[in-house]
Amino acid sequence: MKSHPVTAPRLTDSELEEIRALIENRSAILFDASRERFFSARVRGYLEESGLASGTEIFHRIRSSSTSYESLLERLLTQETSFFRYPAVYSALQTTILPEIQERKFWKNPRTLRIWSAACSTGEEPYSIAITLCETLKFAEAWDIEILATDISRRALRHAERGVYSRRSLQNVPFVQVETYFTANKHGFQVRPRIHRMVSFAQMNLADPSYVGKVDCIFCMNVLMYFSEERRLAVLRRLYDALEPGGYFLLGHAETLSNVPVKFEPVVLGDCRLYRKPGAAAPEARRVPALVEEAL
Ligand SMILES: C[S@@+](CC[C@H](N)C(=O)[O-])C[C@H]1O[C@@H](n2cnc3c(N)ncnc32)[C@H](O)[C@@H]1O
Secondary structure: OOOOOOOOOEOOHHHHHHHHHHHHHHHOOOOOHHHHHHHHHHHHHHHHHHOOOEHHHHHHHHHHOHHHHHHHHHHHOOOOOOOOOOHHHHHHHHHHHHHHHHHHHOOOOOOEEEEEEOOOOOOHHHHHHHHHHHHHOOOHHHOEEEEEEEEOOHHHHHHHHHOEEOOHHHOOOOHHHHHHHEEEEOOEEEEOHHHHOOEEEEEOOOOOOOOOOOEEEEEOOOOHHHOOHHHHHHHHHHHHHHEEEEEEEEOOOOOOOOOOOOOOEEEEEOOEEEEEOOOOOOOOOOOOOOOOOOOO
8 A cells, every 4th residue: 555645734934924914914913922832833733623734725714714714713812711800800890980880870861881891701701790780789770781791702702602600610709609690500500691681792803993882891801912002002092982981991900001092090999900081070969879788
């Protein structure tokens, strides 16, 4: 029997560069020198599994097929997240942000409260927000609440919409909240309908100008670092515009805003730095019902 020479698929630096440029162009996600090894390892993994012979073949395939493009992109996204990832942020939401919103909006008609989880990954972040709202707002049912959860990754969004989590992923959630907001089934722990109903999911590339309406607070955690400086500033401008005056903008723990073309007021609360959009009218002088029942 004749044996065929086995040639390893070829992936040169210039092929990687072409693929990188296509991804930046189409999805605005930048793989700079700091993510060089991650990028080439993931593209190589895709090459080996796809049965293609070279980086050039990948390039042609992803350029002409959106399914192939998305399949490569999914491999390149980092979806690390967890419930109550930064406890200080949820405590700020409970003790500062929600009381301010309540002061400002309780007597408005309609009484809407909108929070945007702008890179929600597999859903732990928007569900943590929903739980905090339930724990904090005394009259949650009196509000028209929407937590808008968006992400570029369809796979992550499918997981998020399903709302089923392992015991391990619930390790930061106090037992009493697991009991209250999840039901155990053979797949894991399912978020209860009360929490699920508060969240609406949509696939969205933050770099694309999409209309989301006005929101009271934006969780924009651990995503801005994937954009080039120019795109980052454009994204920030749009997020700023989407915020109501007096609205809050929240970043991940190691992230800060400096030299940006938007006028946020930094607010430091313990370990947590928040950004507030100025310009809210003074809260109504009418009494609002007590808001915070107990700390998280
Ligand atoms: C590290 S996770 C952060 C998840 C969550 N915000 C947190 O801090 O726990 C980054 C998320 O950003 C998403 N992402 C990356 N680029 C994006 C883009 N251009 N538009 C929208 N989402 C994007 C990824 O799919 C991923 O789910």
